[in-house]
Amino acid sequence: MTVTYNFAYLDEQTKRMIRRAILKAIAIPGYQVPFASREMPMPYGWGTGGVQVTAAILGPTDVLKVIDQGSDDTTNAVSIRKFFGRTAGVRTTTRTAEATVIQTRHRIPETPLRENQVIVFQVPIPEPLRFLEPRETGTRRMHALQEYGLVHVKLYEDIARHGHIATTYAYPVKVDGRYVMDPSPIPKFDNPKMSDSPALQLFGAGREKRIYAIPPYTRVASLDFDDHPFERWRHHCRCALCGAEESFLDEVITDDHGSRMFVCSDSDFCESRRGEATTSPEAVSLASDTETHHG
Amino acid sequence: MATLSPGFADPVLAAQATFRGVMDAVARPCTVVPLIDTPAAPPPLCAAAAAIALTLFDHDAPVWLDPPLAQVSDVAAWIRFHTGAPIVTEPAVAAFALVSDPAGLRPFRDFAAGTLENPDTSATLILQVTTLEDGPALDFIGPGVAGRATLRAAPLPNGFAEQIIANRALFPRGVDLLFATRGSVAALPRSATLVGEV
């Protein structure tokens, strides 16, 4: 039995359906457009939504970068990059600056994105209100009527209980003053990068069958309170490999005595910096580096 | 059927290139985006609108034709043959409207604006214009626009400014507009807000 697949795997009818959904998603920033997500040759929860969005936009002149946890060589990123290399024959890259399409899980690259780039997020649970209201019928009505009081109550309960907003990733945002949106499980450190970005941001949730978007140059505000403004967070130290002071860091345990080091989560960012200059490893501190941002 | 002009020479790659053009246009309202590969279409359907049709239409997307297009049976035949899209006469059920005479277009409110719960179930109007460079300047702000963007499409539907303001007031409901001319496209999604003197 010989099986041949179309360019970028999806058949043309599926691409048209996804493309129509993408256009509506861009026209209604932050609104989740239902789409007839297909079974993909990789499991639900492993990026099927992002893969379908990427497959629907990708062309032969694109240069694709795929990251998971900020890194190009985590196994799932490797697997998805190989999939598109095989089914679309597109050029792939690990360099953020060279890519025209970036598919990501859980991070936004440190290198600022540009106008001619599209970033595609893999989304597990697209509904920011899902853990407050498990029913789709309920959340759809709340979005329709902009009934977002519950989210604020939830965040405020955190403050009352912990003294902090206890959401550290998938931190909800409001898009252009209208829809509350799940930014996908990126650390809240990355939230400010979404606002006013020159790049188009697309979000695909395969299992939950939703596509949504943030057009370029769109206001994206992280929800907060006047007395508890939104705070960015990163480990308070420098990358042990490149010395970066402004990047999001991974903590790596290096032996069984609890020794640890901190390195950039964005592997391309770190490697580019190391290519430019060499820096000596930095002493490790466990304190947090917190910046305050409004919206 | 024998006289129908062909569609895209390479349907897969041309549809992809056209879609990326349209996606860029919708993401950056008022920006004029070139469409590289456009087919020969039966007049008065223009090549750019025809490329968009081949890219986005199929049996799941009902299409409404404005009277000048509806009068030419080759146009409907071409669309049906190449896309399989059902042609509808009731504008309210159309996913797309193809408009060759924007000045004579019926009001936007005749087309689906979606619902508050499902605002995506709204129409996209594809307006064939003669220019995207020399029309009256209209300034817009909103998502996709850094600062201000200027639309210079002509001809435009009657009472365009008032209609576009009313459409914006419906947000998140509303129709989305594509302007097609020769080898280019520009867009005005419902999120764009008209500013300045009206």
Add this chain to the structure above:
Amino acid sequence: MYVAVKGGERAIENAHRLLAHERRGDRSVPEVTTDQIAEQLTLAVDRVMTEGSLYDRELAALAIKQARGDLIEAIFLLRAFRATLPRFGSTRPLDTGAMRIRRRISAAFKDLPGGQVLGPTFDYTHRLLEPPVSDPPMPATAPAPSEPTPRVSDLLAADGLIETTAFPASPDGAEQPPGDLTREALSFPADRDLRLQNLARGDEGFLLALAYSTQRGFGRTHPFAGEIRLGDVALEMWSEDAGFALPIGRVTVTECQSINQFKGSATEPPRFTRGYGLVFGHCERKAMSMSLVDRSLRARELDEEVKAPAQDEEFVLSHSDNVQATGFVEHLKLPHYVDFQAELGLVRRMREEHARRAASSGTANVVDDTREAAE
């Protein structure tokens, strides 16, 4: 010394090689063939075809072999293949009343036209573990039935004793084509056509547990096994060119119609309601579970109070698909360290604050708040 985690690509290639090796097992043992699976593990093949939504014994057998006998993995393989197939049209509704019967039982009547046909069933076997006979005697044969085998539900409907409108007509009275949740995202409330499609594709174990729960009081519907029939039915497609329906083949299906709790009102005489199950091949447990759950999910349209899990369509339909469920549960294996680091930072910071407060007040309360886990 820290070594950056590199070589994901090589790790994946090596894992694939190891997987192929393990799938083959001891190479001195003959390899199982897909013919053997298709012929001797028929019920596994039937389940994979049903939940994979693709009637193809050969491909289902291949999927089972490739999946090392993991049926959910095999279902996933079949579904992913199915998603790439072109769609030529829809067949006309199956006429299960005209089925070539291999098994047919009704628990609601002692005897009935067409008779009770026990067929190939585990039902009255004694579950004693013993090696199966490799060359069993040929089965006894019976003369082809001379009388038709009408469905029990049709017999009851003829007397008006059971509801007949299986699908509510649309407001304008026109017959609507059934929906297809593989072509359009499911939205709620979902009509019965979409619910049945979802249940037919749904996980057998999940439906079994839900059906069981209705029998134990969580949404009781008083079911009788009105009829279970297994056999071959003809598939027909309407041809515009020919102007009539063309037969395109036959498929084996199992159908279960449950007879449930009667309903009546001041204006309407009481009559029984029904639940429906239909699956590819011989999947009796699944067909029965499906009919019980179908009936429970009709609570809304039958004005019954919705209070049990099996009556809650959003709960049932959103969680029945094992390909979706297994993907999302198992995706927790993917790295989540970026989110975990962010969470770790917050917990460390709160612990420091807690320690400072405890030091200054001389007390130490234990923080016992829990949070939802990773996405």
